[in-house]
Amino acid sequence: MEQFLQVTISGLATGAIFAISAVGFALLWQTAGAVNFAHGEFIMVPAVLILALGTQEPTVGIPDFIPLIGGANIGVALPSAGLPWGLLIGFALTIPIAIFLLGYLFKVSLVDRLLQPGGDDIPLVIATIGLGLFLREYVHEAWFATPQPFPSVFGNGFWRPGGVAISADDIGIIVACTIVIGALQFFIKRTYLGRQMEAAAQNAETARVLGIPVNRMVLLTFAINAVLVTIAGLLVSPAINARWDAGINLGLLAFTAAIIGGFNQVRGALYGGFLVGVIQNWSGAYLSTLYRDAGPLLLLILVILVRPQGLFGRAEERRI
Amino acid sequence: MSSRILLRFLALFFTFGLVTTACSSDGGDDTDAAADTSSSAEGDSGDAEPPDDGTDTDGTDTDGTDTDGTDTDGGDEPDAECPHENDTVLLFGPYEANQPAGVNWRAGVEHGIRDVNESGGILGCQIDIEWQDTQADPDISKQVVAEGAELDPYTIMGTVFSGSTIVNMVEAQRAMIPQIVGSESPAITDRAENGDNDFIFRTSFGGDSGAPKLVQFMVEEGVEKVDLIYKNDEFGVGGAEAHREAFEAAGIAIGEEIVVQPEQIDLSAEVSQLAATDSDAVFVFFSEIETGAFHSEVAVQGFEKPLWGADPLTAGASIELATPGSADGARSHSGVVADAPLFEDWLAAHNELHPDITSVDHNNIKGYIGVYVVKEITERMGSFDRDAFPATLHCASITVEDEPGVLLDVSYDANGDVDRESFIVEVVDGVATVIATVPPLENLADRGC
Numbered sequence: 001m002e003q004f005l006q007v008t009i010s011g012l013a014t015g016a017i018f019a020i021s022a023v024g025f026a027l028l029w030q031t032a033g034a035v036n037f038a039h040g041e042f043i044m045v046p047a048v049l050i051l052a053l054g055t056q057e058p059t060v061g062i063p064d065f066i067p068l069i070g071g072a073n074i075g076v077a078l079p080s081a082g083l084p085w086g087l088l089i090g091f092a093l094t095i096p097i098a099i100f101l102l103g104y105l106f107k108v109s110l111v112d113r114l115l116q117p118g119g120d121d122i123p124l125v126i127a128t129i130g131l132g133l134f135l136r137e138y139v140h141e142a143w144f145a146t147p148q149p150f151p152s153v154f155g156n157g158f159w160r161p162g163g164v165a166i167s168a169d170d171i172g173i174i175v176a177c178t179i180v181i182g183a184l185q186f187f188i189k190r191t192y193l194g195r196q197m198e199a200a201a202q203n204a205e206t207a208r209v210l211g212i213p214v215n216r217m218v219l220l221t222f223a224i225n226a227v228l229v230t231i232a233g234l235l236v237s238p239a240i241n242a243r244w245d246a247g248i249n250l251g252l253l254a255f256t257a258a259i260i261g262g263f264n265q266v267r268g269a270l271y272g273g274f275l276v277g278v279i280q281n282w283s284g285a286y287l288s289t290l291y292r293d294a295g296p297l298l299l300l301i302l303v304i305l306v307r308p309q310g311l312f313g314r315a316e317e318r319r320i
Numbered sequence: 321m322s323s324r325i326l327l328r329f330l331a332l333f334f335t336f337g338l339v340t341t342a343c344s345s346d347g348g349d350d351t352d353a354a355a356d357t358s359s360s361a362e363g364d365s366g367d368a369e370p371p372d373d374g375t376d377t378d379g380t381d382t383d384g385t386d387t388d389g390t391d392t393d394g395g396d397e398p399d400a401e402c403p404h405e406n407d408t409v410l411l412f413g414p415y416e417a418n419q420p421a422g423v424n425w426r427a428g429v430e431h432g433i434r435d436v437n438e439s440g441g442i443l444g445c446q447i448d449i450e451w452q453d454t455q456a457d458p459d460i461s462k463q464v465v466a467e468g469a470e471l472d473p474y475t476i477m478g479t480v481f482s483g484s485t486i487v488n489m490v491e492a493q494r495a496m497i498p499q500i501v502g503s504e505s506p507a508i509t510d511r512a513e514n515g516d517n518d519f520i521f522r523t524s525f526g527g528d529s530g531a532p533k534l535v536q537f538m539v540e541e542g543v544e545k546v547d548l549i550y551k552n553d554e555f556g557v558g559g560a561e562a563h564r565e566a567f568e569a570a571g572i573a574i575g576e577e578i579v580v581q582p583e584q585i586d587l588s589a590e591v592s593q594l595a596a597t598d599s600d601a602v603f604v605f606f607s608e609i610e611t612g613a614f615h616s617e618v619a620v621q622g623f624e625k626p627l628w629g630a631d632p633l634t635a636g637a638s639i640e641l642a643t644p645g646s647a648d649g650a651r652s653h654s655g656v657v658a659d660a661p662l663f664e665d666w667l668a669a670h671n672e673l674h675p676d677i678t679s680v681d682h683n684n685i686k687g688y689i690g691v692y693v694v695k696e697i698t699e700r701m702g703s704f705d706r707d708a709f710p711a712t713l714h715c716a717s718i719t720v721e722d723e724p725g726v727l728l729d730v731s732y733d734a735n736g737d738v739d740r741e742s743f744i745v746e747v748v749d750g751v752a753t754v755i756a757t758v759p760p761l762e763n764l765a766d767r768g769c
Contacts, residue, residue, distance in 0.1 A: 014585070290581075
């Protein structure tokens with residue numbers, strides 16, 4: 001029983017990583033009708049920026065060829081005790097950069113050009129796959145190629161109630177992930193602004209007729225997504241390290257979680273993420289570690305066959 | 321601002337960045353800084369080496385007994401005219417730029433090349449090396465080595481990941497180019513499995529050579545039953561197999577066997593499984609990334625069984641990736657240990673050359689030694705003869721007196737495996753500390769010599 005609880009709780013913590021990563025997929029689809037296959041890299045890039053801007057340990061500096069800063073390491077040392085101010089400063093500095101690069105610039109340079117109302121999604125899908133590849137190689141060449149340790153904002157503490165070990169990072173990420181996704185769900189479903197965003201995504205023309213500033217709503221969606229990926233980068237990187245190729249697996253598992261949970265529901269990402277994490281751990285512990293990744297993929301196939309809108313998604317109809 | 325202007329700005333921004341990276345001698349790549357002893361695929365522009373004036377540049381070694389690898393005098397090397405164009409001999413370096421092991425290997429090789437060049441090179445030739453990233457992907461590494469062979473290098477220095485080496489060594493063998501690797505999987509030098517490859521040479525122990533040494537020490541420590549956890553790739557499976565045989569031969573019972581996927585991030589299920597067994601120790605055979613995650617999870621779950629393993633278990637890169645303090649107590653058998661007092665001077669010189677590498681470990685030393693093995697064997701042959709290289713190195717012994725750059729006396733068997741003194745290491749306060757020295761096996765007669 002102790003082992004079962006251990007495996008399940010650890011699976012929930014890993015699932016929270018997938019959930020916070022998956023929420024961006026659901027948000028962009030639900031409010032902008034866009035699929036971003038560079039999403040894993042969108043989480044990796046802020047993690048690298050946080051590390052570069054916020055800490056001096058490990059030694060990740062600003063790449064030489066950012067012309068305005070010219071190779072300076074403007075990092076702030078991470079204190080050994082108390083709040084990780086260096087990390088939080090890096091996080092705060094990264095948010096506006098992410099909003100500009102991963103929100104505004106991404107929207108105007110790719111999404112606006114490739115995603116037409118009622119049009120084909122494929123050009124954007126292909127473009128974002130290419131963008132992901134570009135971001136990976138860019139970080140690999142410009143910053144670092146090896147994994148960099150990433151300190152946890154929740155510290156390294158742990159407890160063992162009843163013999164079941166749980167770390168501060170595990171608890172922190174589960175709680176933070178639940179709060180972030182809950183708040184986002186509330187914002188979209190319960191606030192005037194959120195409903196405007198959703199309306200703009202569902203039918204832009206009608207929304208315009210109703211006086212909703214569609215362009216502004218879509219821009220807001222991308223800005224929120226940029227903040228979300230920055231939060232995800234901060235939360236997931238202690239577990240997976242800051243790595244140029246971290247986005248590949250993360251993006252794939254987050255996409256799986258989003259589909260299982262329901263691609264058109266933000267809360268679906270939460271449930272999907274937890275399910276993927278727990279099933280992965282159960283498969284590893286009770287079947288074989290070789291089938292660790294097979295469990296979630298089997299569930300994915302079942303969901304697509306039986307309930308294509310996802311376990312917690314709603315069925316959609318599309319005019320062809 | 322219109323999107324068109326933004327797009328142009330973005331294009332200019334990244335183009336400027338890429339051009340700057342290409343032109344920079346120390347920018348970007350984590351191994352470039354201060355290490356440009358040679359030109360490379362990434363655009364290093366071939367830094368000028370100091371002319372060989374036959375003088376001792378550090379003035380510290382006058383008796384030929386320097387074992388710290390900082391010997392730069394070269395006064396006793398024969399004067400020779402380099403037969404190669406531009407007085408330069410080319411080596412090729414395939415390496416895993418996305419893995420600590422690969423980056424450290426490259427840094428070690430660059431250090432060796434710098435020192436050899438400063439002491440006059442090999443037979444009057446300066447060494448140049450062309451690096452290419454294999455991304456730790458076996459298929460890519462095969463392609464990289466095939467392309468590298470087209471450059472007609474004298475030797476190939478790499479790779480480190482066994483899964484890559486086992487695939488790409490075929491290309492080096494086909495081109496009949498000696499290949500010096502940092503890989504540890506037993507299959508690499510097993511003639512029954514490697515197609516009777518004459519051209520492959522290690523710089524440290526293979527799993528099968530190191531296993532008896534570690535297991536003997538474990539027996540002395542009273543270990544009677546051990547669980548095995550290893551990575552599901554050539555390195556992990558091969559290493560586990562070699563140690564399984566050694567455990568059985570030594571009478572240590574094997575309990576649970578757990579296999580994890582490469583770069584698996586969550587090891588909680590596996591650690592909790594290990595905690596539930598009645599074994600009195602765990603043998604761990606991962607690379608650095610998995611080892612770091614494993615140490616962290618072990619600390620969280622309060623796992624108290626002693627951990628034993630090979631070099632990566634106590635490597636600096638693994639310790640750096642783990643939660644601080646979580647690797648303490650882990651013990652391994654290591655061919656070479658960067659933090660050992662014996663390598664103190666070498667480490668200081670290496671840190672000076674590569675201040676950007678914060679976790680110097682066995683792979684740095686392996687790369688360094690590899691260069692000096694090439695140098696010594698070439699000088700014994702008196703020419704850059706790739707065909708004669710294997711026969712000269714097989715069953716050869718190189719002492720520190722012969723060539724201080726090998727750092728420790730070393731012997732090669734008939735398959736390209738090494739034998740030499742080695743170390744049992746324990747992590748103490750986050751530092752790999754030598755707790756025992758293990759003598760060489762001295763069984764070359766049983767190994768084809």
